[in-house]
Amino acid sequence: MNASYNPWVIDYTVILVRLVLAVLLGGLIGFEREQHNHPAGFRTHILVCLGSSMIMLLSIYGFAEFVGEPNVRIDPARLATAVITGVGFLGAGTILFTGKAITGLTTAASLWVVAAIGLQIGAGFYVGAAAGTVLVFITLWVFNKMEHRFLKSKKVRKLTIQAEEEELLDRVSEKLASWSIVTQKLTLKRLQATLDAPQCLEVQLDLMVPRSIEPKEMVDAIKGIGGVVAVSVE
Known part of the structure; x- marks a missing residue:
């Protein structure tokens, strides 16, 4: 490993790339939700993914100057747990009980997954984020058609x-x-x-x-x- 490598420091270009990638992947999932007129659509999914990525970047790199301080322990994942909790409240707002059925559960779950994708991007786990986005698309689009054809007749x-x-x-x-x-x-x-x-x-x-x-x-x-x-x- 390069002796000059510092895991607590990140290049500004990499930060920009991660934030733009969060917008793209979150927007792809949000576009699918928007197409079907769900409560949380294109912009909402972008904001959740982008915000999650920003918080993850802050959690890992935002306090690098305190790493060398005595009696200070840095936990790169400490803010990620707060994101998952916060998105849970946001997702609850998309769940509606109409008197006939409960709607919005899938959209709430997609917001939660988009937050996880944003955290992955912020941490630099690009393969996991890209694979997760593909699997979300398969779940929301392909499985949706199968569900309506075979399960929800x-x-x-x-x-x-x-x-x-x-x-x-x-x-x-x-x-x-x-x-x-x-x-x-x-x-x-x-x-x-x-x-x-x-x-x-x-x-x-x-x-x-x-x-x-x-x-x-x-x-x-x-x-x-x-x-x-x-x-x-x-």
Whole structure:
């Protein structure tokens, strides 16, 4: 090893290269998230990756002048643990409970992984950062297509029907069964009569619907059932 080599000192050009690489790799993952309209997109992933890289650089090289001081111990990884904790709070903000399903878990995980990639770049572990980025792309893009094709063949939807008679439920149930739609929750509520509309029954159903069935197709079919006053699908 070169006797003049100092592991606590880094060239300014190397710092710039690492920060630019953090922007590029974080931006690649963020671009995929942005394309699918997820809460944390292009700029968010860039900032997380860049910030993680900056903190790692600071943790390793920012306190080099104190290395020779007595009673001072330098731990290059001391700030990395704070990054992982902080990104955990940021990722929690992307997780949403809509009443039908929990969304944002994958985006939260991608932010956490992007932070790890940024830490790798800041530490100069380029191969690990590049390999991690490729694997993240495979997970988010290739595995996503496989998941939707083989594992998530159905989607949660909320069907709301206003009807004049309660017997309508049997006809609606028959129609849903013909589409292989599974009812997870059913709520009945009687609406009071107004000047514009008579008293009617409101039915709310949480359904597991095959992805091949479009909302418009459901609305058109259920509107054709006698006694239906109004129908909506979310």
